[in-house]
Amino acid sequence: MDSILVLAHTEADGTLGKPALEALSAAVALGGELTLGLVGCTVAQASLPALPSVRVLAVTGEPFANPRYATDAAAAEALCRASGASLILAPGTSRWARVLPGVAYRLGGRADTHATGLALHDGAPAITRWFYRQRIEAVLTRAERPWIVLPDAGCFAPWTGATGAAHIESVPVDPPSTRTTWERIEAPAADRQTIRPDAKLLFVAGAGWTKKQADGAVHAADAAALIHNFLERSQASLGGSKSLVDLSGEGEAVLPFMTHMNQIGQTGATPRHPKGLSTCCHGEEPHVVGWRFIAQRRAVNLDPNCGWARGKADVLYIADAFAVLRELNRLLA
């Protein structure tokens, strides 16, 4: 049986984030000797899971506060070596996704990112992950160790239980010299902050919002106002089709709060939300592969032959999205 290291980075306040607790619960479910390895400026001992049989190792200090390849890789490598674990579970955050495959190479092991499932298969751990942008799902195992697995956020229920770790062993790491200085986080202004990973609903806008409507005219300003109000009222997360996002990128300020970060699909994001509502979007395959992890799907489109009609949505309303959104905003006011 594999010995497992749950490798996490702490949040700014020294606590563990939700993705870390998800990786922990995946590890506990798998069973086996467990170590918790932490990287960050500080570790809030009282907030850690109280798991008496679990060894807790930590690399801390100012150089490890912010995400940066050289320092994060050194810290992760040291923790993996100190733990001696053969299987390493680490949350698939942007911070860990940037470094852990590189760390696997240093350890002579292998890494798999975007795991959506983890279970024993003939007594050995096996992961589920998608290939070809969410088109083909595979279950795979590996003989090589150590094996670093990064589960995607939202695939496991976060660990819940008593907190207050008994003891933390500090693992000394000399910060490596680096030519990279972490500077800052840039976030869109509050009224343009339309990506909300924890939202219950993903609202997708397609290029139809910018096309000529029944009266022969384009109503881009109306579209922007309707969508903006809907997002305010529903607190949904905003996604866009590539066609709409590209229009915005070409300087046509179609939706001032839409950037390519909002794009869903083949060359965009594949977010995880319980529900999704698509409007004025044709539902072509390169777009819909980004909906793989949206459980319930509804669409509003004028065209009864759009892609959503072909088994891609649960409900397709053949209607004018301008009219529907106006009514939705009235009801949600």
Added chain:
Amino acid sequence: MPTPLHIVVCGGIVPDPLQTLEPAAPNAAFPAQPSLKNEMMLPAVLDPWAAHALFEAAHLSAQVPGSKVWLVSLGPKAKLQQVMMTIAQKAPFELVAIDGPASGFTDAFAAAAALAATIEQIPGLDRGRLLLFGGWESASRGAGSTLQMVGERLGITEQFQGVDRIAARAEGAGFEIMERIEGGRHQVSLLSSPPAVLGWATGYLPEPRNNPQVGMANMRTIMPALQRAKAAAMNGAGPSFASVRLPAVERQTRIVKDMPPEEIAREIVAWMGEE
């Protein structure tokens, strides 16, 4: 004047996203891994995020006189040739081709080994001013692992992923690099000097228009590069696939016609409120 850059873009090829993909049994060349149905018949494109990396490389090298861009691509020779015909018109580069599988089921570890070994041998490449570019994730494996491991093999420990922008600071004061992080935000770091690895997301550049002159200049090096392409030994250990399948059957779509907008809105609001 800023030091000229040597930018190596790692870009694989993938099936055109408009194609339907179906998994198939392993083929004779790679018995340990699944394949795609009619894999060799599927039209291919340059991996989209790697294509953004190439456009960014061309843009950056145009700003720093004396810079040069190489495109290192691992794939079946015949497919590489087909893809190069279209991509050659987009940006100036020198192709370095490696003959091998472009499959998403090959191991990133093996792909990285083949890429790093090839990059080490590029004549005239100055690794002190190397920026190693690529897509942050491929459209095949989607792992975001290969570039990191190529970087490690080449001893480069300044690495960035999900990059949307690189900007040279005035007077050679390094580069500002913007990486995507959670929640639609970016992290900004300062890189004082190369070498570094940058895995690109979409960036902010539109796809360049076709330029036949660039295409002609590129073709002079592309054909010899394809002829020179060495076969990569990629049949080492990799994952064992317990199952490979298409997602479960499609949904039964309820198509609602002739319902007034108020009623549709009421139905949607009720649905939004359901747990």
